[in-house]
Amino acid sequence: MLTLLKLLQSLFKTLHSEGTPAQVAAGMMLGAGIGLTPLLSAHNLVLFAAIVLLNVSFGGGMLGLALFTPLGFILDPVFDRIGLALLGAPALQTLWTDWYNIPLVPYTNFNNSVTLGGFVFWLVAAVPLYFLGKLAIARYRATYGARVMNSKFMKGLKASKVYNVYSWFRPE
């Protein structure tokens, strides 16, 4: 219940943040990368750093993470098959063998079928996800945005200290 509440909180905060729809969608796209692949891999540190350092919506990133993590669990069997097919592809053996023996690269766990499958799935889905997200957020703001923004819930949320910390990462 608490997780659901936090998810809702994150959703509203993000949708009404001062970032443009493009910044929120870009944050969501990067967050989806973390959510779709198993957490303990080096590439997720890079994605997290990108969410923090790039001028994208941090809330969007967290929202992407929250939305796509359960989807990742559901799609794991698909990722496993994609990853195994890629890792077993004869044409890619030299590439994998080289990567496997390059310092730090193995810490991305690219040689695990679920990690590689999830990552490749995210790479393919990233651009459509960005444009879809941008469109959806713009529409939302044009239709329900103002009403939700003036609700008691949002006013209370904005007044809390949590919002102050969050605002450090607010897009400029």
Added chain:
Amino acid sequence: MKKRFKVFRWKAVGPLLLFLVLLVVLWIIFADRIVRNEAESNLSETLGTQVDIASLTIREADAAVDIGGLAIADPRDPMKNLFEAGAITVDLDPIPLAEKKIVIDQVKLSGLRFLTARKTPARPADPNSPAGKLLSETRDWAKEKFQFPKLALGRIDSAKSLVLNPEQLGTVKAAQAFVGTVDSAREAFEQGLAALQLKPLVDSSAALASQLAKTDPKTLGLAGVKNSVTSVQKSIDRIKKARGKLEALEQSAKSSLGSLQNGLAEVNAARLKDYAFARGLLQLPSFDAPDIGASLFGEQSLDYFQRGLYYAKVAQKYIPPGLQPWNRPGPKRARRSGTTVEFPKEKEYPRFLLREGDVDLAIGGQAQNTFKATFANITSQPALLGRPATLSASGRIAGDSPISVDLSALSRHFGKSPKDSLQARVGGVSLPAIPFPGLPFAVNPGKSTLGLSFSLAGDKLAGSWEINSNQVTWNADSARLQSASLVESTVWRVVSGLNQLQVRAELSGTISNPSLKIRSNLDDAIADRLRGLVGEEVAKAEAKARAAVDKLVDQQVTALQAKVSDLQSQALTRLPVERSQLDGVQKQLETQLKRLAGSAAGGLKLPKL
């Protein structure tokens, strides 16, 4: 004016660095615990048994790890630890860590103990894990491949009725399978012979020879002689070809007959097994010395060989030969584990390598300890290293009951013939009591010399297990002994006076067809005594068991033998007749050819015959 869009959010660098510092702090706090849990989990899964590590400390500055209280449970006895180590120091090579590879320069083990009792039972291996599956496979293998005769059970009853079901008998199954082979061989022989079409060839050639014999060559003229010579030559060529094919058929028939004789031998061997099966139903003791050895020490020796095979198979599973990508289950986590693929590359580090290890047996620090052990080149990808993993240990371990150890092991998983082998000799070791299956007593070997060897090279198995002791004592269950059968009490009288024990078990053959021979110094003594005591009764019962089997299989086996004999006699009698007919007709044609040549001398160039 439109505000310029900034790509980077520089003010977030501080919080990001803070986050990274937090990660480092968390690693420092929890790394030891995480690595210990991972090591326990991975080792447990690999070895198929519970592995406990009491403490683990990572010394990042020295690239070293200190492990305390390592205990590896016996996968086949949850109340026993196979191995305990008081302290282990692991010196790592830090460079390969960047490639997520573990290369250990040196390991030092101290405070070793073997076969110690556990306070709590070990968790059994997950039956679905690779090691769990191997454990159950080796158990099934032992059950399927080895059945040891029972030495003594109840009263010998030669009048007991014996009802056998033909489906239980191996001879019936073997004969049914073999009859098809005989029929196929017969059909192939007959078809091969018919395809040669020897009769029309012999008849036409004989007719030609006969016709020429009645003809005067002078009446034929030069052209007629020339035509006749050509016809004769063609006939002779056909005969020669037919003879070649006949010889090939003869060779093939001989080879088939050889296979059929082997098949018959297998059917007869199955009959011998059926005799033993029928004897088993009558619960008769065996008086053959090798059977007595197998009855008494079969289970014990098999237990050792089973362990040897299990560990050799674990090594084969986790140390694949060659440099092909190698799939293994991914890490355990909330998400699906998936498959992790290793991509070894020549001249690179393997995923795991232990360059060198030393065992320092500092238990109590006795000066009499001369034990030294070293191991080297233990790796997950031996093809990269090109050197076999080795373990050697020798010396004397002091204590309340000092023992001498001489041990060597080798694991070569590269090149054409992978091999895992172990040889060990332990002197002065106090062995636990060995119970005799179905008998109310056990032997306590006391301080003994124990010899072990085991090797698995490809599919080939070899091994030995031997015990020598001259301090043997015997433990009997007095209540059961009072109600023991004549055979049981006789065996007890024979063995209870002995204070020496020599047992030797030898394993050979292949995994699919292993052979185990067991001899002990008790065999002949027990066999002689039992034979004198109840031999006549047993002989009667054995004859009855054989008769019961013969009654069910004789008809089928006799019919089968007749079929093979028939085919053999056909091949042996018909083929020489056919060949002599070809020889005869060829001779006739050659005579006519000479005749024709004589008449046309000078006018016709004849081939050499």
